[in-house]
Amino acid sequence: MTDTLFLSSADVDDLAEPADYVAVVRDAYRQIGEGAPAEPRTKLLNRKPPGMLTTYAAVLPETGAMGGYTYSAGFGAEDAWFMTPLFDAESGEPLALLDGASMNPFKTGAAGAVAVDALAREDASEIAIIGSGAQARGQLATTATVRAFEAVRVFSPTAENREAFADEFADRLDADVSAVASAGEALAGADVVITATTASDPVIDDDAVEPGTHVTAMGQYSPGKNELPPELVARATYVPDLRARATQDAGSFLAPLESGLIDEDHVAAELGDVVAATHPGRTSDDEVTVFDSGGTGVETVAAAHMLYERASEAGRGQTIDFAPASEALTGR
Numbered sequence: 001m002t003d004t005l006f007l008s009s010a011d012v013d014d015l016a017e018p019a020d021y022v023a024v025v026r027d028a029y030r031q032i033g034e035g036a037p038a039e040p041r042t043k044l045l046n047r048k049p050p051g052m053l054t055t056y057a058a059v060l061p062e063t064g065a066m067g068g069y070t071y072s073a074g075f076g077a078e079d080a081w082f083m084t085p086l087f088d089a090e091s092g093e094p095l096a097l098l099d100g101a102s103m104n105p106f107k108t109g110a111a112g113a114v115a116v117d118a119l120a121r122e123d124a125s126e127i128a129i130i131g132s133g134a135q136a137r138g139q140l141a142t143t144a145t146v147r148a149f150e151a152v153r154v155f156s157p158t159a160e161n162r163e164a165f166a167d168e169f170a171d172r173l174d175a176d177v178s179a180v181a182s183a184g185e186a187l188a189g190a191d192v193v194i195t196a197t198t199a200s201d202p203v204i205d206d207d208a209v210e211p212g213t214h215v216t217a218m219g220q221y222s223p224g225k226n227e228l229p230p231e232l233v234a235r236a237t238y239v240p241d242l243r244a245r246a247t248q249d250a251g252s253f254l255a256p257l258e259s260g261l262i263d264e265d266h267v268a269a270e271l272g273d274v275v276a277a278t279h280p281g282r283t284s285d286d287e288v289t290v291f292d293s294g295g296t297g298v299e300t301v302a303a304a305h306m307l308y309e310r311a312s313e314a315g316r317g318q319t320i321d322f323a324p325a326s327e328a329l330t331g332r
Contacts, residue, residue, distance in 0.1 A: 003319040004094040005308065009102035011317050015310040018106060018113075018138075019145040021303055024063075025110035026117070026275060028302035031060050032242075033276025038298050040245035041221070051075030058297030064089050065305040068297035069100060084304045094322050096308045100300070105138025107303035108295055111241060111271070112216045113142035115291035116192055118274045119239060119281050120214035124191035125150045130183055130203050130227075131196035131219060132156035132165035139194045139218065144173055152177040153186040156197070184208050195219055195227040206231040211286040221249045221294030228290065230256035236290040237268045237282065241298065250292050272298075 032038055038058035045052055051074030059066040066089045073080040082100035087093065116124075127149045129136050133156075140152065152175050156162045159179070166179040180186050187193055187208040197203050197219040206229040209215060215236070217227045234256045240246045246253045246267050256262045269279035271291065282289050311317050 002093050002322055002324065004322050005096040005312065005317045006320050007096055007098045007307065007311050007317040009099045011311055012098065012307040013102040015307050015314070016106070018109070018142040020306065021106045021110035022113045022117075022142050022145055024302040024306045025107065025299045026114045028058070028060050028063065028298045029111070029114055029272040029275040031062050031272070032058070032298055033270065033272030033274070033278055036061055038242060038296055040242050040248050041295065043249065046075065049074065049076050056295070056297045056300070058301045059089055060298075060301050060305070061089055063302060063305055065095065065301050067301050067304060069295075069300050071100070084300060086301065086304045086308055096304070096317075097320070098304050098307065100304070103303050103307060105134045106142060107299040108135060108218065108293065109138030109140075109142035110303070111293050111296070111299045112139045112194060112218055112291065113146050114275060115216055115239065115271055115293070116143050116214060117146040118271065119237075119289040119291060120147065120192050121212055121282070121285055124214065126190045127152050127192040127194065128183075128186035128190035129154040129165075129194050129196070130156070130186060131194075132158075132161040133196065135218065136165065136194070136196040137168070139196050139216070140169060141172070143192070143194065144175075147192070149173070149175045149192075151175060151189075153180050153190070154178070155180050155183050155186040192216075197227060199227055200225040202229040203227050204232075205229065209288060211288065214282075214289045214291070216291045216293060217252050218293035220251050221245075222251050223249055223254050224251060226251040226255040228252040230259055230261050232288070233290055234261040234266070236288040238266055238290050238292065239269050239271055239274060239281070240267060240292040241271050241294060241296045243267050243270045245294050245296075246292065250294060252290075252292055
């Protein structure tokens with residue numbers, strides 16, 4: 001038997017700041033860029049009741065951890081449940097099982113922040129956020145740790161939601177944070193644009209994205225849904241979290257591919273390639289860059305291992321027993 005730590009969201013939700021997530025996720029993508037393995041998600045859809053079961057995984061040898069996410073959304077509960085199994089990358093033993101819900105916006109936001117740090121102009125000072133939910137909050141909280149934004153503009157269709165978002169971050173950030181009435185108003189003058197929505201069709205216009213802008217799209221990971229206009233992706237340096245995901249479920253890549261605006265070689269690099277400096281990423285100040293984030297085991301394992309270590313030091317969680325196969329796999 002081995003003692004494995006079970007950690008609830010309440011056990012871990014105060015153990016790390018946004019910058020902490022960014023640091024470990026940046027290092028994780030460097031490992032991927034240097035050859036560590038990670039696979040894009042598998043997504044299984046159920047018709048009745050409607051729901052989705054998703055898994056993905058990564059091995060981070062230098063971190064000493066491996067694992068990923070298994071989560072469900074919909075079904076009879078019409079809710080989502082996140083489980084994160086974490087294993088030791090040397091012994092293979094299970095280290096922890098985490099309720100992965102509370103860390104989700106921050107670990108996903110950290111991947112976006114790493115991309116902004118790697119691909120946005122150094123002098124980027126204005127950011128547009130399209131969306132005002134939990135994922136948009138996570139994206140801004142983490143991205144604000146890699147650039148000193150002077151202005152933040154948020155748009156989402158419901159005025160009450162975008163105004164509440166702006167009020168929250170006006171207190172959290174040393175920046176001029178405002179809610180605006182359209183995506184175009186949010187993008188005017190923006191150096192960084194983040195789309196974090198549930199929309200099935202583009203939420204910004206191609207001609208609203210100025211030369212030199214970096215765009216992160218993270219709200220959709222379905223072949224038939226794209227937050228970005230195909231023309232924008234076609235003229236941009238396109239960097240997904242994992243290359244294999246671009247033609248699997250990255251709707252913002254598949255839309256221009258299917259319309260003939262690009263071919264599969266349009267993927268410039270994975271994020272890990274840029275972080276590991278095997279690809280230059282941005283090469284000019286007037287270049288448009290796009291990071292397509294669909295969620296991977298890379299940021300999940302990095303964040304989960306950080307929280308596991310901190311929870312262990314703080315004496316949090318409870319232990320559960322797992323039997324190794326040599327003991328339990330008897331067939332009797």
